[in-house]
Amino acid sequence: MEPSAEQKLVRFMLSHMLAGLAAGLVFGGALIATNTANLRTLLFASPEGWLFAILFFMGLSVTFGSLAMGVAIMLSGKRD
Structure with missing residues (x-):
């Protein structure tokens, strides 16, 4: 069975x-x-x-994770 569009999107993100x-x-x-x-x-x-270590690494993880997801979304648009 092929994954649905929603499953592909979740896996992508x-x-x-x-x-x-x-x-x-x-x-x-x-x-x-x-x-x-x-x-x-x-x-x-x-x-x-x-x-300090927990807060430092959690902050960086949230920031970089959000950045990577945002870049992926912006670059996944349809090409004209």
């Missing part, structure tokens, strides 16, 4: 969202690894470093 989430995690990891703006120092010096 989920695949782009997961790509954006991965990009956000990689970007955040790169910022921490290179100690950009002393983020790594802040993370390890603070007693609530785990909270």
